[in-house]
Amino acid sequence: MNINRIHHVAIICSDYEKSKDFYVNKLGFTVLNETFRAERASYKLGLSVGNTYQIELFSFVDSPKRLSYPEAAGLRHLAFEVDDIEEAVEELISKDIVVEDIRIDEITGKKFTFFKDPDDLPLEIYER
Known part of the structure; x- marks a missing residue:
């Protein structure tokens, strides 16, 4: 296997509009695509980071909170x-x-x- 680069990073948010505003308007990432998946009541927003990398911003109903402090295993x-x-x-x-x-x-x-x-x-x- 020859891995070329990281393709994207996926982030699940609790408030889609608030997170979309943060990543697009405050951090300045460019929207590549935005999809609402009715069967999941979920958004998927593709964002370009420096024209090389991508962030996929997801919203899901009732996602559990992320463990952060103390540091949990994982990202x-x-x-x-x-x-x-x-x-x-x-x-x-x-x-x-x-x-x-x-x-x-x-x-x-x-x-x-x-x-x-x-x-x-x-x-x-x-x-x-």
Whole structure:
């Protein structure tokens, strides 16, 4: 098997309109497609991240809450690369998104920080 790259990351949200607004209007991802599946009362929103990657945003009725703290086994967080972390942090704060203090990766020496989506999914921005 020859895996080429990550195709997409799937996120299940509890409030579709709130999460759609967050990922499209606040983070600036481009909508590729949006489908409502009546038989499941579920939306599937395809989003483009940097014209290379995709996020699939799903809504399902009565999805259980994500275990986060203390850290549960499984996906820990989703990280996005930015050119200028201070600029990115300022933009997030201007959109009323709470951002943690900028830290330095002790292994790479690169700057990074975390913020959360509407369902408390930890998201990271990592400076190139």
